[in-house]
Amino acid sequence: KIIVIGSNGQIGTELVMNLRAKYGNEQVVASDIRPTDNPVINAGPFELVNVLDKHNMFHLFEKHQPTQIYLLAAILSAVGEQKPKLAWDLNMNGLIHVLDLAIEFKVAKVFWPSSIAVFGPHSPRENTPQFCIMDPNSVYGFSKLAGERWCEYYYVKYGLDVRSIRYPGLIGWRSEPGGGTTDYAVDIFHQALAHGKYESFLSADTALPMMYMEDAIRATIELMEAPSYKLSIRSSYNLGGISFTPAQLSAEIKKHLPDFEISYADFDPRQAIADSWPKSIDDTFAQNDWGWKQKFDLANMTADMLENLKK
Ligand code: VAH
Numbered sequence: 440k441i442i443v444i445g446s447n448g449q450i451g452t453e454l455v456m457n458l459r460a461k462y463g464n465e466q467v468v469a470s471d472i473r474p475t476d477n478p479v480i481n482a483g484p485f486e487l488v489n490v491l492d493k494h495n496m497f498h499l500f501e502k503h504q505p506t507q508i509y510l511l512a513a514i515l516s517a518v519g520e521q522k523p524k525l526a527w528d529l530n531m532n533g534l535i536h537v538l539d540l541a542i543e544f545k546v547a548k549v550f551w552p553s554s555i556a557v558f559g560p561h562s563p564r565e566n567t568p569q570f571c572i573m574d575p576n577s578v579y580g581f582s583k584l585a586g587e588r589w590c591e592y593y594y595v596k597y598g599l600d601v602r603s604i605r606y607p608g609l610i611g612w613r614s615e616p617g618g619g620t621t622d623y624a625v626d627i628f629h630q631a632l633a634h635g636k637y638e639s640f641l642s643a644d645t646a647l648p649m650m651y652m653e654d655a656i657r658a659t660i661e662l663m664e665a666p667s668y669k670l671s672i673r674s675s676y677n678l679g680g681i682s683f684t685p686a687q688l689s690a691e692i693k694k695h696l697p698d699f700e701i702s703y704a705d706f707d708p709r710q711a712i713a714d715s716w717p718k719s720i721d722d723t724f725a726q727n728d729w730g731w732k733q734k735f736d737l738a739n740m741t742a743d744m745l746e747n748l749k750k
Pocket of ligand 1: 515517554555556579607608609616618619621
């Protein structure tokens, strides 16, 4: 059995769909802190879970005897700044509970998402390498950096096969993002179609690494299927994605919706978070270790998003 913890979130929803298509509905247990009416999630087994409740998690593992765990439950960057202690507690202790239970139940593989948020103001801003100075100044960012250290520690010390990706900002049409700084790049599509305009909370020239959800999910499954001996990184793999600014995304949308207008908010706390992150990422290690090859660029991502959201 595979258990996806945090199944109702932006990544979790798509992971559950793809893993069930691959392994069968009954083999993939979706789980989250509250139920959902999303038919994608309710197409197969669902369990309520609270990652901060170790007993609750123990019974989930005991009942389903998982061979793989995907832990997606987390508090993201923007909400993390509003609730710093909860973000640290949930992001850190949720991970440690899963790592401990994975050892206890001899889980074969664990996936845990990191983020480009692990980089900070003194990290190189362009083509940020796999190894460099990392001084993240968001609670979310340093909880992900510490989480990477825990993942590598459990691999080295206990041989736990835990694998991770530093996701860029993710853009998809099947699920909503929750509380991130990159969420503008999803919202803009909904607003463009519904109202023909969008007010961006990030400035026009804020370049960030982004990735289409199809690529992100495929990368996740390809990493999890790669032979263990090929993986030289047990903290978390850089993944490059597509770097663009709100202005560039707006121009691409206007190719499809000529009347679309973007405007920019005067101030938003998420700007400071975005300004501390890289503009672009180098993912040579993912390419060399497990043959990562990205498929979507800004043009075909925009076309695919609009086509699917119009339906
Ligand atoms: C966030 N979507 O904005 C997440 C992600 C790189 C960004 O970690 O917090």
